[in-house]
Amino acid sequence: MLKQKVIEIHGEKVIQGNEACSEAAIHVGCKFFAGYPITPSTEIIEYMSESLYKNEGMFIQxxxxxxxxxxxxxxxxxxxxxxxxxxxxxxxxxxxxLGYGIVTETPTVVVNVQRGGPATGQPTFSSQQDVYQAKYGSHGDYEIICITPSSVQEMFDFTIKAFNLSEKYRTPVILLTDEIIGHMRERIIIPDCIEIEEKEYVKRCEEPFGRDDQHIPHAGNFFEGRNILVEGQLHDEKGRRIGHIAQKSGEFIRALTGKIRDNHKDLTDITYKYLEDADIAIIAFGSVVRSAERTVKMAREYGIKAGLIKVNIIWPFPEDEIYRLAGHIKTVIVPEMNMGKYCLEIERCLKKSKVISVPKLGGNIHKPMELFEIIKKEKNLQ
Amino acid sequence: MRKDIRIAGAGGQGVILASVILAKAYGINEHYYVSQTQSYGPEARGGACKAEVVVSDSYIDYMKVESADLFIAFNQFGYEKYKEETRSDCIILVNSSLVKTDPVNEQIYKLPATEIAETQFEPFTVNIIMLGGLTKLLPKLHFKSTRESIKSNFSNSMAQINLEAFDQGYHYIESHYFNNLHKNCS
Incomplete structure (x- = not known):
């Protein structure tokens, strides 16, 4: 259930994406942060170390x-x-x-401010190379919720969203951003009121991992008067190990993935522009959205019917909505700051469209002109 | 109105701090949309460093600078690297203590910031002196707004020397290039 919370110090600010994320976490009630500093996410750790100290929370490096x-x-x-x-x-x-967090169904938020990889890679440059790692990084069958902000305002808003979804679905949520958004400073508006997900847990519950009709368990916390076993092996509604029972193990995995798969409508978050008459569209997420948006405006000024689809929650993949919005569009361009990963999902979904992957490597974002040239080429306007 | 501002220099010269103070001056004190981004290497000092500020009276879509309306070079390397990525009517401001420019280009404003910093203030004030000169050249930005932004970025003791350095940079450009056109400094 969403509850209103008033923010006393609200209004305009010019802050960094990483700071906006931290500030949102404090407002949403985050009281514990553990981390190890790494560029380009260090500002979050710095901010949280100071803020949690002031807000009766705990920070551990x-x-x-x-x-x-x-x-x-x-x-x-x-x-x-x-x-x-x-x-x-x-x-x-x-x-x-992270896999342990998923199997124990622990609500928490993991922020990945992406830089160029693999390994130490490019510490100070941006990328979107961890798109698949966010979904498939840990072993076993599971589903994840992964949110991608594309502005400093969204770093604030989506951090709140990440916490709320993690509480609602009792699962770790990944906030997948990148160096550009993390280090960028923009003017944002801190609202005077935010909505916070607050679940009412059944105390002294006999079945802490028993599920509601949406497969979401009603486990509470430790120290609330019940005996509860929390561990990494597959377990039944009482928390007892069931890894040795094939049928029950299968049911558990179906419920664990089902709580996200079956609620995919609630977990679909897409914004779109100029799609009504579009015959060519750009699908983008994260910082690349900003280039895409400019490109679409340039194309419209040129007389080309271009549209934009901005995916805010990239995992679970919003298959139905992408098909509904773009299934009839002839050409779809997917710019990404990686070798072309998310475009594979788009291809799978839009079988009738021509899907063009526009990878970008090296750490720089796509320039609007580069994308515009591709649109012109597709329209035989060169 | 959209203005694309690019500042280039070396790591440690305060390129990014200058851009942050500028972005806050526009965003908070003048109520414009701003996007400030940066690019630098893994070194703490040395190496190429670039900061960009986009200012607009409407929502900013692409937040990077393609062709600059204003280009500020703190050192020779930065000047050489980005001097071509500018619009034809671009205003260029250079730290003339360290940058030798093309003599035929008359649009270049020269401010010997390193020399002023080392002789009158402290070496670390180079960026703020440049920011002073830049404030004089920028549209829709009041002297007072940048000053307020500097004040809020430094502790009291550091604010004083930086404000004096800022005034010096501002008045240098004003007296050398705008003899008859005084901007309101109150």
Whole structure:
């Protein structure tokens, strides 16, 4: 259930994406942060260390990202909303514990401010190379919620959304941003009121992992008067191990993935522009949206019927909505700051359209002119 | 109105800080839409560094600078690297203590910021002196707005020296290039 919370110090600010993310986390009630500093996410850690101290929370700089991820899971079971922030190399280390968070159905938020990879890669340059890692990084069958902001205002708004969805679906949520958005400063508006998801848990519940009709478990926290076993093996509604029982294990995985798959409508977040009459469209997410938006405006000024689809929640993949919006569009362009990954999902979904992948490597964002040239070429206007 | 401003220099010269103060001056004190971005290497000092500020009276879609309306070079390398990526009517401001420019280009404003910083203030005030000169050249930006932005970015003791350096940069450009056109400095 969403509850209103008034923010006393609201209004205009010029702040960095990383700072906006941290500020939103504080407002939404995050009281625990564990992390290990890494460019380009360090500002989040700096901000949280100071803010949590002032807001009666706890900040720990851990020895590495493995322990950071473990600590935030523990903190949430202790009853406090928790978060960590990292970049590619740290996100890699977090994958094992991320899987643990998924199987134990622990609400928490992991921010990945992407930089160029693999390995140490390009510490100060941007990328969108972790798109698949966010979905498939940990082992086993699971579904993840992954949100991609494309402005500093969205860093604020989507961090709140990430916390709310993690609480609602009891799962770790990935806020997948990149160096450009993380380090960019823009004027944003801190609202005077935000909505916060607050679940009412059944205390002394006999079946802490029993599920409601949306497959979401009603487990609460530790220290609320019930015996509860929280561990990484597959478990039944009482928390007892069931890894040795094939049928029950299968049912568990179906419920674990079902709580996200079956609620895909609630988890679809797409904004679009100029699509009514479009015969060519750009589908983008994250920082690249900004180039795409300019390109579409340039094309419209030129007389080309171009449209824009901006995907805000990239995982679960909004298959139905993308098909509904773009199924009839002849040509779809998918610019990404990687070798062309998300375009594969788009191709799978839009079988009748010509899907053009526009990869961009090296750390720079697509220039609007580059994308415009592709549109002109497709329209035989060169 | 959309103005694309690019500042180039070396890591450690305060390129990014100058751009942040500028973005806050426009965004908070003048109520414009602003986007400030940067690009730098992994080194703490040295290496190429670039910061960009886009100012607009409407929503900013593409937040990077393609062709600059205003280009500020803190060192020779930055000047050489980006001097071509400018519009034909681009206003160029250089730190003339470190940058040698093409003599035929009359649109270049020269401010010996390193020299002023080292002789009158402290070496670290170079960026703020440049910001002073830049404020004089920028449209829709009041002297007072940038001053307020500097004040809010530094502690009291540091604000004083930076404000004096800022005034010096502003008045240098004003007295050398705008003898008869005084901007309201109150």
């Amino acid at each position: 851990m020895e590495d990202e493995i322990s950071a991820m473990c600590a935030i899971l523990g903190a949430r079971w202790g009853g406090k909303k928790s978060m960590t922030a990292t970049s590619g190399p740290g996100f890699t280390l977090m994958q094992e514990a």
